[in-house]
Amino acid sequence: MNLDDRDRARARSDHARSKRVRSLSGRHRLATVGLAITLFAAWPAAGTSAQDALPRDPSELLLVGDSVTAGIYFLSLSETSTRQAWAGQVMRRLGFEPDRCRFQQPFPINHLGLTLLGFGIGGLAYPWAAVPALLPQGSRFAAGEERTIVAVPGQVIAEVLEQSSQHKGRNSAGWTFANLLLPRGLSAVQTIEQWKKRPRWVVLFIGANDLLASFGMVADAVPPSPAAFARSYGTLVDRLRAVMAPDAPADHFLVLTLPDVTRLPFLQPLPASARDPRGRRYQDGSMASAFLIPFRDRFQPDEVWTPEALGVIRARVEGYNAAIQDVARSRGLTTVDLTALIEDLRSDASFASANSPYFSPDLHHPSFRTHARIAESVLGAMARVAGTAPPPPLETTETPLPHNGDFSRQERARVDAMVRLGLIGLKAGPLPPKPTFRVSVEAGGQAGHRRAGGGALSLMAAIESSPSPVTARWLSRGNLGVRGSPGVWDAPGRGNARSFPPASLEVRAGVAFEPIGMWNWTRLGGGLLYAGRGGLGWYARGEWRLLYAEASSRDLGPDRVEAGLLLGRVFGRPGRNGD
Structure with a gap:
């Protein structure tokens, strides 16, 4: 082979090698791009890590509270009220089905049904509706049944830590539901501690009943001092933090501040005709129960809250909220300012009326509208922590449970009667009622x-x-x-x-x-x-x-x-x- 032939053969070989290299490089580039696309699609969200993502499963979420979290509506609990409460709305917006409360009918009494249909001949409809609440009942949940919502209506903060079927407390308003919603012998926090569940997110909303005890509405409960409240709150937070996933960040624990209970519409201004037992007028700015004012114009001193008495309760609200914020700050938790939310709602003049659309007919538990705002605040805070957008609003045709403004005058009178008696029952103690x-x-x-x-x-x-x-x-x-x-x-x-x-x-x-x-x-x-x-x-x-x-x-x-x-x-x- 001469020189020219060798040169031509070498050139052909180099050309073939060059084509193979270019082909291999192209395949590598395609593979690299495909891998990048796959990894990008699997990434939780821009700017977030898998640890920061919003809950993707009910096992990653725990919601702890009292009647507002459980979904009490019109002094009763039902499957519908649970779904429409803020906790139920949070779960549904995250794509989960809310926990079932396992009450076939509103418990303890279907007040809404009686409002719409009346008390029957001789008033027999009410005692008939109350029969299930008078019968002995046990827990609806076994110790090993894990849930997302752990909320016992009527409980004060100390009872979340301690109350169980073996330690119900003295004349406790929370015992009615604690006996039904908690496993036998376990308090709410003990129930959570014995589960295998290790949530990545915890939301705590507790303390409202401690404030409502200021009005004598929670059986024999007495509002603790801000210092005592802070100790109990810190203990509860630490025990709940201990059950979270080991790598869950502290800011995945959300705590909600408390509303100013003196601004809730269950308190209404005394009418000008109101008098004390000696026929004297009360101080201007005094308030009384919205469910006692319709029945008389004479009031005992312990049925009236003067501006000074309301000021003492507002100071207690501030003390409790300062304690919540201090606990959150010292432990790196996320605070959801529910106090500010309620103040924002108060800009609507109808907020404080006896027909308020922001509350259920009992005028101290939220309506669907207010629950939706609470859910939005909670999800917004979670989304900010996770560095992502909150889940979209609910798309549902479910009719919200009615508020007082939805009732006729006759129905509204029935509401006043039943809530009046219901509040007396709450003050007297748990069900079944004592004679x-x-x-x-x-x-x-x-x-x-x-x-x-x-x-x-x-x-x-x-x-x-x-x-x-x-x-x-x-x-x-x-x-x-x-x-x-x-x-x-x-x-x-x-x-x-x-x-x-x-x-x-x-x-x-x-x-x-x-x-x-x-x-x-x-x-x-x-x-x-x-x-x-x-x-x-x-x-x-x-x-x-x-x-x-x-x-x-x-x-x-x-x-x-x-x-x-x-x-x-x-x-x-x-x-x-x-x-």
Whole structure:
């Protein structure tokens, strides 16, 4: 092969090698671009890491609180109210189905249904609706059932740490739901601690009941001092932080500040006609319950909050919020300023009205509208921490639960009646309700052929049921009692006085009717009696202030009429005259 042939062969070889190199380089570039595209698609979001991403599964999220987090609406809990609460809305916007509360009907009573349909003939619809709440019930959840929402309505912060079926506390408003929503023998935080769940995000909204205790609305709970609240809050935060995923950043723990409870519409300004027991006007700017004002214009001092008393409670709100912010700052947590949110809502004049669209009919639990704003604030804070956009708003055709402005005048009157009685129940303690007792001494004259004597000094003791609304203005109470006369005489000075004659001994079972929110003791009632002499009969009775009158029978027709003075005491019924 000559030189020219060698040169031509070398050139062909170099050309072929060059083509192979260019082909290989092209394939490498394509592979590199494909890998980059794959990695970019798998990246959580611009500027975020996998550790910072919003929750992608319910196991990565834990929401802890009380009735607002659980979804109490109109003093009751239901599947619908749970879905529409801020916690339910957060879960749904993240793509999760909210936890089920496992109540087939609103518990303890379907107040909304009674508002729309009425109390029925003789007011029997209300006690019938209350039957499930009166029956003994156990927990709806086993210890190992992990949830995203752990919220017990009525609990104060100390009870989140301690309250269980073995330690329910003294006359606790939270016990009604703690007994149903917590596993047997475990407190709320203990329930979370024994799970295998290690959430990457925790949201805590607790302390509102500690503030509402300032108004005597939470059974026997007393608001702790800001220092005591801070200690409990710090303990709760540390225990919840300990159950988070080991690599979860501290700022993935969100704490919500508390609203100024003195601004909530369950408090309304006293009308100009309002007077104290001595007929004097209260100080301008004083407030009372929106559910007592419709029933009377006389108020006891402990039913009214003067500007000074409200100032003390506002200072407590500030103290609690300072404690929350201090705990968050010292531990690197994220604070969601719910106080500022409520102040923003207050710019709408309807916020503070008794028909506020921002609250459920009980005027201290949020409506769907306010829950949506809370959910937006929580998700917005989470998105800022994660460096991403918040999930889109809910696209749903679900009808929000109504507020007071959605009701007719008659329905609104039923709301006032039921919430009035419901608040008395909250003050009295948890369900099932404890009975109340009545003892009275009566002195009166008698007439009729079955009278025990011309005059009698009588004693009566009775056990009574919880109140049940019959109309928007009247309630009923069942009662079972005994009555006897330690002193009976036919005519003074004749030496014929007798003690507990058989004709005076009676066992009575009946029902009594009282005006809701009454100022002066007023009662009408009747029922069956069994007399020590005469057998089965009936009685009808009326009481007003210190006076009483009754007719009774051991036959078909009245055979005894009696009237006189009475002095009595009712035990176990909070408020004036037990109402």
